[in-house]
Amino acid sequence: MKRLIQTGLMFGNLIHVSSPALIDRYNRALEHLSGKQTGLGDFHVDISGFSPEIAQELGDPLYLNPNGVNRQFILLTPEQKNAPLLDAKFSTSRDILQQFIARNLAQLFALTATDAVAGELVNSVFSVETPARLFDIRQIRVEADTTRGTIAQADHLAGLVERFKTEEDGWFDDVLIAEMIETAKQTGDVSRNPVHLKHETFEQRNFWTAHFGGIYLFQGVDHPAMITSGPRPTEELPIKYVFDMSDRNRIAKFLDYNGLAEPVVKARGVDGAAILRQKMDFIVADTLSRKGLNLTGRSRSDLRRLARAHVGELPVEYDLLAAMVRWAETGGGWPRVSSDHPGYFYTLRAADTPDRDLVNMLLAELCPLDIRQLFICHKPLFYESYSTWPEPKKAYVAEFLASEYAVDKAGARAALFGHEPDMSGRTPEPPPKPGRRDDLIDRVGPWGAVRRR
Structure with a gap:
């Protein structure tokens, strides 16, 4: 494999992490997700923040992917969106991470300027002991926040602001005002600079x-x-x-x-x-x-x-x-x-x-x-x-x-x-009505008599 590494065909486009500040942020996020830390002075990470050097150090190739099902991630920079995903257990994981980063690019630039963003690709199962469990994986939801909980605090502050504006005695509620001030010290002015990540849900059928x-x-x-x-x-x-x-x-x-x-x-x-x-x-x-x-x-x-x-x-x-x-x-x-x-x-x-x-x-x-x-x-x-x-x-x-x-x-x-669109300009013809061939498919299936599993 050394030849592949030297030519950039393996571990290519990884993000090099050597700054003490970034290593500190990474360790805070890793501690938050897994209770572990790295003692390395520099390492490389993929789109999910997984590092092959740290995996070797910890003796755990799944340190960011418990049971190989719910992929966790650490974002130190939005530039990770162009990195590969190493040791992927599901073909959809990299696309989901890329879409999440792209749709939250401006927010992630702001958040990763001072902290790491840690999160998880969450689905409804925690392990897949048998192939039947794969059918329970229908949707993947991306959940993420900074290690200091900036997103959660911003959402909390937004709720406090709404109460202050709508409650009849909000202007005279000293406790509410004091809580708003303390929370704003952590999040800044969310009315002018809203801090929010789109935690979208992705279908996973194929x-x-x-x-x-x-x-x-x-x-x-x-x-x-x-x-x-x-x-x-x-x-x-x-x-x-x-x-x-x-x-x-x-x-x-x-x-x-x-x-x-x-x-x-x-x-x-x-x-x-x-x-x-x-x-x-x-x-x-x-x-x-x-x-x-x-x-x-x-x-x-x-x-x-x-x-x-x-x-x-x-x-x-x-x-x-x-x-x-x-x-x-x-x-x-x-x-x-x-x-x-x-x-x-x-x-x-x-x-x-x-x-x-x-x-x-x-x-x-x-x-x-x-x-x-x-x-x-x-x-x-x-x-x-x-x-x-x-x-x-x-x-x-x-x-x-x-x-x-x-x-x-x-x-x-x-x-x-690559695929080129049809340039004929014609309206596509409707599919033919079911005939004998389609009826046969409905009865015995398109691939003939295959034993049901």
Whole structure:
């Protein structure tokens, strides 16, 4: 992993904390949340305030995430909004923190000028002993305050001011006035400079969790399902369809029936053929690096020359993507392939839906040879996989990501996953009325006879 750290591909964009004042604020917040403190003179934090150095010092990788369920956070600066979230247990946590910071940016600038803001992503469960408990996580509420309770005191002062203005004898209530004065010493003038954070609630219906070996839970779609990276749960679950990664046909139908994926070469707003060619390069790199061939410094042209020299050794995924590229570039025949083909999911990307990132994460797991999508969309699995790769592949992957992705992350994401709106100006046609196919789906489900869990 040292190579990834040196190239900024691991622990990149963390916030360096070295100021004694910031360390003191961090310790007050950490004491407030967990009863612990750090003795380190400097450290790095992610968007939630989690520090890998402090985790090592305390011997507790979950020191800000008890039971891996209710993520706590410490904000020392609004700049943390651009940092990654390390060791995420739920796919939605970073997005929620980013939205919270963005929507309270002005207030957080003011509050973190003198204190740390400590808080928690609160849901209705405190632990997930079984997969069934995941269905109890429906909403996430963000709760936060400074270590001195500035927000709570400001809300209290606002209530006192309202009483002073509305109660008949408020002007003559010396006790009320005295309490207002003492509280205002802590909060300032809340009538001119209101101190308030929007503690919003976020729906969590479709998400990935690292618990139980990795689970994708889609509840807010037309045809709900749970997809597990490990063995299927044996307990009864409040969802009809449960798949594991070997159920490729049913996963493909799930994506199709819910309109969650589309062929890369037919997608608007991207160069589908170029994306597939790059996937082919990754497949070549995997094949040749496992033979011990050093690929450091090799260009795309070099890889394609090597592919021709070793064409008989390349897997079937390569052949399918080559056929797709021929269709896109030369008008060849459309390659018909079933969803149980090893290369099938390499030909897809997420459709333009609110669950785009989650679907791309699922596709990254189904396409482990596409190292770029794996790194962008599923970092926990990328780091786990990286540790098992042969040294030549590690060197190639680190060099490629550092030179071609990290230099323009936003541009690379737009080129891979961007969506253009329909420019036809036509009113979308209404969906067709249910017919025999839809009736069949209603009776037996969209993926055929799957045993209810």
